[in-house]
Amino acid sequence: MNDARTQLEHLPGIKLDEPLAAHTTFQVGGPASYFISSNDVPVIQKAVQLAAKAGLPVAALGGGSNVLVADAGFAGLIVQLTSTYCAVHPDGTVVADAGTVLSRVVRSAISANLTGIEFAVGIPGSFGGGLAGNAGTGGHGIAEYATQVTYLNAKGELRTCPRAELDVSYRYTRFKYANAEIILSGTLQLATGTPTAIQALVREAVERRSWQPKGAWCAGCVFKNPSGGHAGKIIEQAGLKGKKIGGAMVSTDHANFVMNTGTATAEDIVILISYVKQQVRDQLGVQLEEEVRYLGFDSKPSP
Numbered sequence: 001m002n003d004a005r006t007q008l009e010h011l012p013g014i015k016l017d018e019p020l021a022a023h024t025t026f027q028v029g030g031p032a033s034y035f036i037s038s039n040d041v042p043v044i045q046k047a048v049q050l051a052a053k054a055g056l057p058v059a060a061l062g063g064g065s066n067v068l069v070a071d072a073g074f075a076g077l078i079v080q081l082t083s084t085y086c087a088v089h090p091d092g093t094v095v096a097d098a099g100t101v102l103s104r105v106v107r108s109a110i111s112a113n114l115t116g117i118e119f120a121v122g123i124p125g126s127f128g129g130g131l132a133g134n135a136g137t138g139g140h141g142i143a144e145y146a147t148q149v150t151y152l153n154a155k156g157e158l159r160t161c162p163r164a165e166l167d168v169s170y171r172y173t174r175f176k177y178a179n180a181e182i183i184l185s186g187t188l189q190l191a192t193g194t195p196t197a198i199q200a201l202v203r204e205a206v207e208r209r210s211w212q213p214k215g216a217w218c219a220g221c222v223f224k225n226p227s228g229g230h231a232g233k234i235i236e237q238a239g240l241k242g243k244k245i246g247g248a249m250v251s252t253d254h255a256n257f258v259m260n261t262g263t264a265t266a267e268d269i270v271i272l273i274s275y276v277k278q279q280v281r282d283q284l285g286v287q288l289e290e291e292v293r294y295l296g297f298d299s300k301p302s303p
């Protein structure tokens with residue numbers, strides 16, 4: 001086991017105790033014991049295999065725009081893929097590597113007059129992160145268009161997941177909580193559209209996110225919308241807009257956004273999230289569930 005750790009430490013590109021705050025849009029979180037940011041799949045594969053041998057937890061990180069990393073950091077291996085390959089084919093398939101920014105995939109599809117994923121215009125982060133969490137708006141999610149995903153399993157073996165096994169639902173796929181499985185690339189199947197109709201959908205998507213706080217340190221919507229409701233409206237109804245704990249604050253623009261006002265710790269953010277859940281449950285009888293992913297917390301913070 002120690003052998004595996006030593007080999008991991010000496011793998012090309014491995015960083016030790018890499019601060020994760022700089023890799024997340026919340027701008028909080030402690031160090032990852034082992035961190036690799038690379039477009040070299042065999043090296044990533046080796047890193048995952050060595051981490052598995054050493055019994056270390058493994059997690060992927062894309063743009064860090066949907067995660068909250070603990071102040072203590074992540075006692076394992078964080079993998080960040082940097083390959084930015086994206087190709088659009090005449091049959092309407094779009095093949096992209098996980099490290100490609102989602103906006104590039106969306107733009108490439110739109111430029112080729114392919115329709116379906118215009119709703120994703122403006123969603124930050126990587127294609128891999130978008131697939132893992134089925135990122136989207138309204139009733140749509142990017143993973144609904146995936147026909148297959150290639151990934152490394154927990155042992156570092158290359159695998160393909162066909163659409164039927166993705167287990168796609170609202171802001172969820174089988175990869176969302178499967179920390180040790182790393183998406184390498186994905187294929188989307190889109191339909192051909194007309195430029196006018198596509199541009200109308202793009203305008204709609206841009207309009208839909210005009211309310212979002214600009215340039216804020218946050219991770220987008222913290223909570224999933226409960227069935228039949230809007231988490232932001234529910235939190236506002238509970239009188240929690242502007243509620244502050246330490247350096248964390250419920251946005252005054254949109255109550256489903258929790259912001260780091262500049263001095264927040266991950267603990268401030270977690271306590272505020274727990275407080276919001278408890279208040280909403282006590283006042284309105286609604287149980288909110290996080291959309292944001294926790295990394296490095298021993299267990300999920302309080303219900």
Ligand SMILES: Cc1cc2nc3c(=O)[nH]c(=O)nc-3n(C[C@H](O)[C@H](O)[C@H](O)COP(=O)(O)OP(=O)(O)OC[C@H]3O[C@@H](n4cnc5c(N)ncnc54)[C@H](O)[C@@H]3O)c2cc1C
Binds near residue numbers: 025067098128177
């Ligand atoms: C201003 C703002 C607006 C946002 N608006 C939206 C929105 O409209 N709709 C929406 O859905 N989201 C939104 N988000 C949240 C976020 O941008 C999306 O969830 C995005 O898809 C996350 O991608 P990422 O690469 O940043 O993933 P990360 O935050 O890095 O990771 C998120 C999860 O995916 C996993 N993951 C990442 N890469 C991989 C991989 N290669 N293989 C396996 N698992 C992986 C991580 O382990 C983690 O569990 C917003 C965020 C911000 C800051």
